[in-house]
Amino acid sequence: MSKTIDRTPTPPWPGEINDNHVAGFTRRSVLAGAAATAVITIGADTPAGAQPAESDRVIFAKLSAGLTGVAHAKLAPSADPIDVKEEYFRRVSDPKYAAAFTALLQLTRAANLQIPGGDTDGVIPQDKVDALASKIEERDDIKFLARSIVLMWYLGAWYEPEDLKKIAANPKAEAFPTIISPKAYTQGWLWRVAQAHPMGYSDMQFGYWTRPPAPPAEFIAVVKPQGN
Amino acid sequence: MWEDGEKFIPLLDVMLPGGAKPDWKKRAVPPACRAQHDADPSLMVVQMIEESFNQPFRTGPLIDQNNNYAIFDILMNRAMFDLIVSDKNPLYSRALQASEQNANLRVDFPSGRSKDDPLGPPGHGSIMIKVSWKILAGDDDRSKFHHVEALVAMPTTEGQQMDPPCLRKTLGLIGFHVVHKTQNRPQWIWTSFEHKDNVPEQRDIDAFRSNTDPNKKGPKYNFYTLSCSDSDCPVNETPPRPWDPEPANALQFRRNSQGQMIFNSQIVRTVPLTEATHVINRQFHGVLGDNVWSNYILIGTQWPSEFICATRRSELQGAPSPRTDFDKQPDMNCAPAPTFLANSTLETYSQGEIPQASSSCMGCHGNATSYIRRTPSLNDQQKPAAANDNERRRQMFMNQSDFTFMLEKAR
Numbered sequence: 001m002s003k004t005i006d007r008t009p010t011p012p013w014p015g016e017i018n019d020n021h022v023a024g025f026t027r028r029s030v031l032a033g034a035a036a037t038a039v040i041t042i043g044a045d046t047p048a049g050a051q052p053a054e055s056d057r058v059i060f061a062k063l064s065a066g067l068t069g070v071a072h073a074k075l076a077p078s079a080d081p082i083d084v085k086e087e088y089f090r091r092v093s094d095p096k097y098a099a100a101f102t103a104l105l106q107l108t109r110a111a112n113l114q115i116p117g118g119d120t121d122g123v124i125p126q127d128k129v130d131a132l133a134s135k136i137e138e139r140d141d142i143k144f145l146a147r148s149i150v151l152m153w154y155l156g157a158w159y160e161p162e163d164l165k166k167i168a169a170n171p172k173a174e175a176f177p178t179i180i181s182p183k184a185y186t187q188g189w190l191w192r193v194a195q196a197h198p199m200g201y202s203d204m205q206f207g208y209w210t211r212p213p214a215p216p217a218e219f220i221a222v223v224k225p226q227g228n
Numbered sequence: 229m230w231e232d233g234e235k236f237i238p239l240l241d242v243m244l245p246g247g248a249k250p251d252w253k254k255r256a257v258p259p260a261c262r263a264q265h266d267a268d269p270s271l272m273v274v275q276m277i278e279e280s281f282n283q284p285f286r287t288g289p290l291i292d293q294n295n296n297y298a299i300f301d302i303l304m305n306r307a308m309f310d311l312i313v314s315d316k317n318p319l320y321s322r323a324l325q326a327s328e329q330n331a332n333l334r335v336d337f338p339s340g341r342s343k344d345d346p347l348g349p350p351g352h353g354s355i356m357i358k359v360s361w362k363i364l365a366g367d368d369d370r371s372k373f374h375h376v377e378a379l380v381a382m383p384t385t386e387g388q389q390m391d392p393p394c395l396r397k398t399l400g401l402i403g404f405h406v407v408h409k410t411q412n413r414p415q416w417i418w419t420s421f422e423h424k425d426n427v428p429e430q431r432d433i434d435a436f437r438s439n440t441d442p443n444k445k446g447p448k449y450n451f452y453t454l455s456c457s458d459s460d461c462p463v464n465e466t467p468p469r470p471w472d473p474e475p476a477n478a479l480q481f482r483r484n485s486q487g488q489m490i491f492n493s494q495i496v497r498t499v500p501l502t503e504a505t506h507v508i509n510r511q512f513h514g515v516l517g518d519n520v521w522s523n524y525i526l527i528g529t530q531w532p533s534e535f536i537c538a539t540r541r542s543e544l545q546g547a548p549s550p551r552t553d554f555d556k557q558p559d560m561n562c563a564p565a566p567t568f569l570a571n572s573t574l575e576t577y578s579q580g581e582i583p584q585a586s587s588s589c590m591g592c593h594g595n596a597t598s599y600i601r602r603t604p605s606l607n608d609q610q611k612p613a614a615a616n617d618n619e620r621r622r623q624m625f626m627n628q629s630d631f632t633f634m635l636e637k638a639r
Contacts, residue, residue, distance in 0.1 A: 081565035
């Protein structure tokens, strides 16, 4: 029997346009006018003091952008048809890590990381990340969970925080990571930092192998087109 | 519609035998069809080649419940045609594509512009269409299909001594892609539609099977039989080989020695339509009312979702408008959304969500190339070192054909 695709709805990431969502506020529903009387206003006309608290997903995205050094717009674009971030968020939300993850999110909220906009490269400034990192490192459970998150984004694999702690104490200790999913494998940032692509998967243009790769910034930062 | 020949021309009327120059107003009528066509020039002519019955990457034909092959065709609009037949860079034959005249050519089909666009004259830009037809026969209700009277020239088979037969058929539309290049989406916008009765989703099958009414009757699908079990009718399987239609069978799939049918396609839509797509279909059907087009549904639209990426243009000085042919790294498709899109009649056997295997319009078409060659003086061993960025860009050999495989079909 042919396997069909599960369309279990996932909560939308705030501000996201996702054609794959069952939730009502989607690009299609906007075009169809179905959302005409159900517009969700986020921020524009709302007094600053009345802004709703950022959700855990939003904070997780900021944390990930800060720790990986990849532009937030690359990790969590407003239109995200691939949506690997949801997989990663669910992995970290495992009850086994609840205490550490909750604490990590609280530290990130308190750090109030801002996403650079305008003509910047969209990468959170290092000094802001360093300030957050110094807080993270005060507790082992949070520190090693943060490392697991970084490795997850870069490698598409999950390294248990406990294993990373053992390796930190003994470099000869072994870890046994698990590939999170085929999608996670193809979306590993390691490959993009290397200006390359995973084995068996490439979004690159035909003939790319005959030309030098684009600069690293094209892969991991926001680079505005010139001369348009 | 496109059948009237006013706004679209079939690919095979552009890429003519021997690389002959096409004429927008002339249609190639195969010899076997000439007598019937002369008697009734209003008949649409479909010349069949392998791609007319065998899906992309030779993944297999589609056989309906009446044992007929589904037929596929590709058309382009005037904007695309004019670029292909231009005197400056003609592309309608292999020899011309590979000629010195076209060496290092950057293929860049025109983009659609609105009338308010200050950068160029308004116009639709480039549009290409791929269609799938069902031969209407038996108890098919013609009123439910957009249908045309046609002459179908069967494909030539190897070793064949005579012209393949030309068959008079009534063709019912069962699916079509509309692909449009726009100014802000030079990766094109890929939309697909199907007849609403083509195939079920798994939940439709489950609902039917869980209904215990002994008199239950489910809907009649074009490519699925509800009463047939999974063991008797394996789902999404290709027909047994060989696949080529045999002239003696007149576009019917072959039968066994007792004259019994041996295979009908049993197709299920693997990726369900989203709720948002259902909503938009209901809304447009409400607008269409009692019209044959209410029997058709949107499957989805794949569009390049990364805006900054999609707005990039060539930085090569003097690059021809719309300047969309350049070194597109790292993602030349600019994050297609949805990632995968398949029409159950046109990409039947590549439905799914497996990266680089399942159907993605841009994922596949982004790799389209042509017979265009690099300027000999720019071969690696001979080219001088680029003095600046612009010279480096100029020396770059792209060999991409702007998301269309049409140029590869030149003869």
